[in-house]
Amino acid sequence: TTGKPNISREKSAELYAKAKTYFPGGVNSPVRAFKSVYGTPLFIEKGDGSHIWDADGNEFIDFCCSWGPLILGHNNAKVRERVIEVMQNGMSFGAPTALENELAELILKNNKFVEKLRFVSSGTEAVMSAIRLARGYTKRDKILKFEGCYHGHTDALLVKAGSGLVTFGETSSAGVPKAFADETIVVSLNDTEALKKAFEEFKDQIAAVIIEPIPANNGLLLQSKEYLQFLREICTQNGTLLIFDEVISGFRIGFEGAAGLYQIKPDILTYGKIIGGGLPVGCYGSSDEIMGSVSPDGPVYQGGTLSGNPVAMAAGIAQLTEVLRMGFYRDLANKTEEFTASIQRFASARSYKFKVFTIGSMFWFAFTDKETITKAEEIDPASMDKFKVMHHELINRGVYLGPSGYEVGFISSAHTKVDLERAKRAIFDSLDLVFNT
Numbered sequence: 001t002t003g004k005p006n007i008s009r010e011k012s013a014e015l016y017a018k019a020k021t022y023f024p025g026g027v028n029s030p031v032r033a034f035k036s037v038y039g040t041p042l043f044i045e046k047g048d049g050s051h052i053w054d055a056d057g058n059e060f061i062d063f064c065c066s067w068g069p070l071i072l073g074h075n076n077a078k079v080r081e082r083v084i085e086v087m088q089n090g091m092s093f094g095a096p097t098a099l100e101n102e103l104a105e106l107i108l109k110n111n112k113f114v115e116k117l118r119f120v121s122s123g124t125e126a127v128m129s130a131i132r133l134a135r136g137y138t139k140r141d142k143i144l145k146f147e148g149c150y151h152g153h154t155d156a157l158l159v160k161a162g163s164g165l166v167t168f169g170e171t172s173s174a175g176v177p178k179a180f181a182d183e184t185i186v187v188s189l190n191d192t193e194a195l196k197k198a199f200e201e202f203k204d205q206i207a208a209v210i211i212e213p214i215p216a217n218n219g220l221l222l223q224s225k226e227y228l229q230f231l232r233e234i235c236t237q238n239g240t241l242l243i244f245d246e247v248i249s250g251f252r253i254g255f256e257g258a259a260g261l262y263q264i265k266p267d268i269l270t271y272g273k274i275i276g277g278g279l280p281v282g283c284y285g286s287s288d289e290i291m292g293s294v295s296p297d298g299p300v301y302q303g304g305t306l307s308g309n310p311v312a313m314a315a316g317i318a319q320l321t322e323v324l325r326m327g328f329y330r331d332l333a334n335k336t337e338e339f340t341a342s343i344q345r346f347a348s349a350r351s352y353k354f355k356v357f358t359i360g361s362m363f364w365f366a367f368t369d370k371e372t373i374t375k376a377e378e379i380d381p382a383s384m385d386k387f388k389v390m391h392h393e394l395i396n397r398g399v400y401l402g403p404s405g406y407e408v409g410f411i412s413s414a415h416t417k418v419d420l421e422r423a424k425r426a427i428f429d430s431l432d433l434v435f436n437t
């Protein structure tokens with residue numbers, strides 16, 4: 001229907017057909033199946049810098065960046081070389097290695113919000129462990145989460161709001177016992193009244209409040225510093241631990257993540273994605289005192305065969321060393337700001353109902369005329385039809401966004417001026433098509 005001819009997806013389609021016989025939906029993580037956009041999922045063969053190539057040889061400027069971990073872009077030479085060097089000595093021992101110390105030191109020396117860490121293998125695992133720690137430490141059972149925040153697929157958090165201001169959660173996945181969801185309270189973001197009410201209703205029962213301080217899994221629902229500050233205070237007043245889930249925002253928005261940006265100290269922090277340089281690493285951290293509850297020092301059990309895996313540690317060390325270079329985050333944010341502002345100018349000049357929300361090196365394309373969106377329920381589901389068209393047009397123009405309109409885009413240090421100019425032109429053309437056909 002539009003502009004450019006569709007790119008060839010023959011090989012991807014073939015691989016997808018095979019994959020469907022092996023995996024549910026043909027994938028090992030649901031969003032990859034392209035269910036909410038047009039076309040066959042692209043099977044990726046190679047990545048280099050800001051570019052990826054699919055099985056049919058199509059080349060894309062990539063703004064998904066493996067959903068966030070690749071802040072240096074694909075196949076970064078420093079990360080690759082460190083990984084290869086470490087691999088020469090074997091890949092896993094299930095015993096302590098100096099590399100775990102090295103990554104921990106790098107983090108603890110440059111992040112004042114954590115004193116002690118535990119490495120795990122995914123963001124989900126980090127969050128699951130943080131919740132258990134909060135419950136073990138406070139000897140309370142309930143947790144409070146926010147509608148529109150995603151914290152991985154741990155049972156307690158696959159819960160969405162029911163109806164009403166403060167609700168017991170309803171499970172958002174089959175297989176989560178109702179009894180688990182009953183321990184999870186769900187409230188809207190950016191709603192101080194709902195929080196107060198929840199703390200009144202469940203006085204002395206809430207072990208932890210968990211939030212993505214920069215909610216980036218349901219659009220980019222930027223919260224105010226005042227709101228996050230309020231959250232900090234109400235938790236302190238109630239003996240409830242505040243958990244910042246910084247699996248996305250950690251090392252992305254600055255080395256100290258959102259905690260550093262807002263200068264708010266949560267009780268427990270969770271990390272993932274960037275911390276592993278593209279290999280599977282998650283992490284949770286807290287004060288010396290709270291971490292003292294984790295086994296073998298304390299009664300909260302948590303372990304892992306591949307936790308602190310040397311190859312994954314090596315990738316993390318190499319990547320975090322790079323982001324610590326002077327000016328790294330400033331340059332990345334400036335580049336992103338220039339990119340997103342020019343897209344916004346283009347859309348506004350044409351009166352398109354389109355808004356680019358952005359912070360640091362993250363952005364979200366929203367088909368809306370609202371100036372701010374701070375709650376999940378403020379997103380019009382019908383607007384996703386427009387994203388669907390845009391996504392397709394961008395694929396045909398060599399620009400790869402994550403295949404869902406609820407996902408944010410990421411810019412890496414490997415994205416060049418030329419890449420961003422090219423991407424902008426593709427975005428302009430796609431917007432014209434979305435709004436004029």
Ligand code: PMP
Binds near residue numbers: 151
């Ligand atoms: N927390 C947040 C904020 C996330 O964005 C994600 C994944 N996108 C997770 C937890 C889960 O991490 P993982 O996919 O590594 O299990």
